[in-house]
Amino acid sequence: MSLVCLRDVTRTVTLPDGEDLHILRGVNLDVAEGEHVSIVGRSGTGKSTMLNIIGLLDAPTSGIYELDGVDTTRLGEGRRARMRGEDFGFVFQQFNIFSARTAAENVEVPLLYAPGPQLLRRRSIALDMLERVGLADRADSYPGEMSGGEQQRIAIARALVRRPRVILADEPTGALDPDTGRVVMALLEEVARESNAALIVITHDMAVAARAQRAYELYDGTLHEVEDASALTHRAEAGHSGDEAGARNAMPEPPPAPADDEGARSGEGVRTDEGTGTHEDEQASDPATPREVEQ
Numbered sequence: 001m002s003l004v005c006l007r008d009v010t011r012t013v014t015l016p017d018g019e020d021l022h023i024l025r026g027v028n029l030d031v032a033e034g035e036h037v038s039i040v041g042r043s044g045t046g047k048s049t050m051l052n053i054i055g056l057l058d059a060p061t062s063g064i065y066e067l068d069g070v071d072t073t074r075l076g077e078g079r080r081a082r083m084r085g086e087d088f089g090f091v092f093q094q095f096n097i098f099s100a101r102t103a104a105e106n107v108e109v110p111l112l113y114a115p116g117p118q119l120l121r122r123r124s125i126a127l128d129m130l131e132r133v134g135l136a137d138r139a140d141s142y143p144g145e146m147s148g149g150e151q152q153r154i155a156i157a158r159a160l161v162r163r164p165r166v167i168l169a170d171e172p173t174g175a176l177d178p179d180t181g182r183v184v185m186a187l188l189e190e191v192a193r194e195s196n197a198a199l200i201v202i203t204h205d206m207a208v209a210a211r212a213q214r215a216y217e218l219y220d221g222t223l224h225e226v227e228d229a230s231a232l233t234h235r236a237e238a239g240h241s242g243d244e245a246g247a248r249n250a251m252p253e254p255p256p257a258p259a260d261d262e263g264a265r266s267g268e269g270v271r272t273d274e275g276t277g278t279h280e281d282e283q284a285s286d287p288a289t290p291r292e293v294e295q
Helices: 047-054 077-087 103-113 116-120 122-132 148-160 178-195 229-238 280-285
Strands: 004-014 020-031 036-040 062-067 088-092 166-170 198-202 214-219 222-226
Touching: 004 047, 020 047, 020 222, 036 047, 047 166, 047 198, 077 088, 088 148, 103 116, 103 122, 103 148, 116 122, 122 148, 148 178, 166 178, 178 198, 214 229, 222 229
Parallel strands: 036 198, 036 214, 088 166, 166 198
Antiparallel strands: 004 020, 004 062, 214 222
16 A cells, blocks of 8 residues: 555645636655655646645645545644654755754754653754764754755754654755765665655756656646656756657656646745745744744
8 A cells, every 4th residue: 555645636726816826737646665756847837835735734725645544635734733743754955954053953853742752862862863864973063064965964864853654855955066965865765765764855856866766747737657767867967858859768848838837827926836845834833844043
């Protein structure tokens, strides 16, 4: 049975002028425990909106989303929040770590909402996780004293400290140089394998997408499976869009977006995709996705 199962999931928002903006038009996806799936697509196609739905940060307009057989669309917000904190780990492009907290204190944050034993042992658990990501000697350092790669490792340690069943990574290498990005992806994949967690990665980087067992492209509000995920590396090496001959076998060129597609209307005041991959007000109130605060 699939751990993550989406069936005919849609997401529609109403614009200030009263028109409906159809972001997702019927997404179907199955991801098993321990599976690595990547999703690519142009900016504004709804990738982060879909990731927010999977991570229970947002709800679909219609369709069914089951997590390990539980229909999440029928749950109250309290139960959704508990599942979000217990079952999901979030990794974002801009790290979203607290600059006024040390590395260890950042990793401890999700454990503040954990059951008694984990809460009481949060310091030692955080130190163990930092050692796992190679930052044992930087536990008491502040993010401003660390490189981008080290800050992303803090974010990964924080995301994994409660041993989530699903790891959601939205452009995890987008702010890193290629070499550091490869190291970060290898670390994510290794930890996911060790815990048998599902790893779902949103990316613009075809080389990152090609690392997955299965790859999808999101366009026209639906997912389209890429027949040969490994062929995405050729697209990355070519550095061209999907209409180049060498990339056609890796991924079909999407048809023009309809007039009410998010990509065509993204400038009308609705922030539903890209950026950090979450709505800012949700980040501020959700322990699973702490964001920077004014000090």
